[in-house]
Amino acid sequence: MPARALAARRAAAVLGLVVTALSAAAVSILLGSNHLDPGVVLTALVHPGEDVGAVVWGSRVPRTVLGLLVGLCLGVAGAVMQGQTRNPLADPGIFGVTAGASLAVVLGVTLLGSLSVLATVWLALLGALVASVAVFTVAALGRGLSSPVPLAIAGTAVSAFVTAFTSALVLADETSLAAYRIWVVGSLSGRSLHGVGVVVLLAAAGLLVAAAHTRTLDALALGADLAASLGQHLLRARLAGLAAITLLTASAVALTGPIGFVGLTAPHVARRLVGGGHAWLLPASGLVGATVLLGCDVVGRLVGGATSEVSVGVVLSVLGGLAFVLIVRRTRMTAL
């Protein structure tokens, strides 16, 4: 296919994904466990203040924004992770972020008895950052950053180590288990955007670093030696990638709790749509992530009803898993 036609096809695919993500956002504002008339919702969007306004502006809008942001973060982080490690099975969670955040939250509950929503966000962020620094240190130990140990293996080992302590705490203390089993599935409900501006800024910074990183990822896809001979500064390339992954996944896990699977699978779907070039792959993967996360959140609200919504982490695993199986079956997936 000529280069221009290829570029046009990719642009069309990304445009289609933008439209899909925006439609998902619209649906997420219009539908919820409180059955409201769409017209009423639209009125409340313009004239907030009444009961409906409280539902729409207090719950649905922040939730939608959160879903878009976190989905975008996870999708982009997954694509960066798989590009950096050249491993199609690398999930951004193996960077230790999920394990670190879980341990911090469980430690908080064990020591303090209970945690406010905001305290949970900050603890999770702290744990995520500490754990990713630990993974990074392990990767850099020994022979220095110019020839680091395999990141995916180091991350898996550190994650398992940290998770063991989480399990030990949870098994010893039922209060911690009670809090942990709810937090660990990941949810968009009951979260608010108040007081977490810094976390949102971190996420935005991560997106910027990732966006500036696409050419480097393309070079890394050829292998470290070839990338270096193409003029890439390997240490800088690795640092930028790790910074992007950490910022994106740490803020995501702090905002919603651990949401797996998006980061692992969104890049595969996106790669199928726009190919392996990272300038297209990163936005496409982020948009797939955002759409899927919001869609699953809406399904969770509608299935559970007002009293017992099914959290997005569960819906995402179940429906996302099934959908992914269907996609893999129907199409020919591109390996890295």
Next chain:
Amino acid sequence: MSAPSAVAARPWRRVPGRPPRRRVVFVTVGCLLAALAVGVVGLAAGSSSLTAGDAVRTLLGGGSPGEHLIVVGLRLPRVLGALLVGTALGLAGALTQTFARNPLATPDIIGVTSGASLGAVMAIVLAGGTYQVAAGTLSLGMPAAAAVGALLTALVVYGLAWRGGIDSFRIILIGIGATATLSGVTSYLVARAQITEAANAAQWLVGSLSGMSWSSVRPLLVVVLLVTPVALAQSRDLEVSQLGDDVTSGLGVAVQRHRLLVLGCAVLLTAAAVSASGPVEFVAFLAPQVAQRLAATARPPLLASAFVGALVVAGADAASRTVLPGQLPVGIVTAVVGAPYLIWLLTRLKERETVS
């Protein structure tokens, strides 16, 4: 002393163009002996302390009736269970990591572990609804439920991945999807269950050897004894398959049959281990990676991985019954001890991978 003779004195040092055979044998035998030694220590260790000599004497038919009861009746199934669970998971992990040519491809990535977990958690959470009834089904129903869950999942994943043949990348992606779906249902059940049942489920999901008895060891022993030779017979084809799918079939390997055998072995081993002990997940990742680095091979050596797995699980179990506080489940101890060791190995050995 000149340099060449220094190399000759250590023939297992990597020499270009020659596989380091002797080092593999050395590591394999060493790990087997270490695992057996740890097993004997595990027989002796516990609340009523015996010496290792007492344990061996009792095992060989001597010892008082009391010692016989403790060693053969109580501790032997647990120690044997630990060794077998480690063997099974280490070998299964080596098979899947080699099969996929990816260190992250542990058996749980083809959905086996998540299927077993869902089966067991369903047995805990749905069987009764009250604690007493659930506790009753714990002893009988859970291993069976886990085994059914594991095998059913493997069949479904294999069936879904079949499109005129099995492609190694496609079956792993489908396994990821299946794992997500099943573990989503599992965490939903855990989140909605009574807290006591959730605690039971959490306990099982960590992996523990405390419920090990002769009735759970026997099926595991049979599976390990039957499957291991089949898996080892695939070793040469696995070596060839490292060159990629096209080259593999070009070199005359019956690719589909080879894949079915490798995956079948991994599934059976994992299902047997997980139904006996719960998912001691980390072992299947750890053991092959450690064995590969100890033996300085390009891919995980099968038998050495199995014995490293046995050593890790039996060692973790012995440690948790003696020096560590509060009878920690073996799944926790393997991660706490094994992860730093792997990290230490990682930091001091030269890697082949350039970017990963």
